[in-house]
Amino acid sequence: MTTVTTTAGKRMRLVLAGAALGYGGHPVLDEVRLEVAPGEIVVVVGSSGSGKSTLLRGLAGLLAPRAGRILADGAEVRGPSPDRAMIFQEDGLLPWRSVLRNVELPLGIRGVGRAERRRAALTWIDRVGLAGFADRLPRELSGGMRQRVQLARALVGAPRAALMDEPFGALDAQTRAEMQRLLLDVLRDTAATVVFVTHDVDEALLLGDRVLVLGRTGGLRSLTGATREQIVKEL
């Protein structure tokens, strides 16, 4: 059997050490300090345009800091890594590939053999409640089902961190609640440290071990233990 990752099972510590992030001449975040402990679920809330996605892009290695440092287990983040899986609001599935072949994708990239790839993908397809749908194409699925496929694809390779950018933002309320329950359920069996971005305060309170508010001035404030009303006031 191919080993998926030599560090499987070890949760990742993520650190933003005075990181400044922005685009071209447009600074967005200045001197962000954040430490996410291994295995922690940190939820970042903030109003539209406050820089939540920008923060996540920095952690993903899709955007380099202009100042300060971004560290994963003490090492500088220099680009995307399968060890830090991303899930977006738009599903990002390959439309010409079946559910099975979409979920197998990260394992293929890591060179996992065909039989093991298939076994792991089918296990995850089952776990997210899509047993029997492995041969379907994304367009044959509902929005909620496609997000289930995304979740399976993100977690199949046993990433040590999962970075989630409003993954349930486009779903109706009932499907969203189902997905939140599923996420909490599957995270119990994974070794992932999670940074989850949302602008839904109730979702933040439900999912987060810690809730952070990205304020209008770009500062991160911890509001763990705050009431819904206190958080809303900060947005």
Ligand SMILES: Nc1ncnc2c1ncn2[C@@H]1O[C@H](COP(=O)(O)OP(=O)(O)OP(=O)(O)O)[C@@H](O)[C@H]1O
């Ligand atoms: N690719 C880009 N190029 C230039 N500016 C960008 C780019 N992406 C985002 N921005 C700007 O950076 C700022 C923060 O955007 P970001 O997407 O991080 O906010 P957000 O909090 O995730 O917002 P939302 O909740 O609406 O998704 C905004 O002013 C936005 O216009």
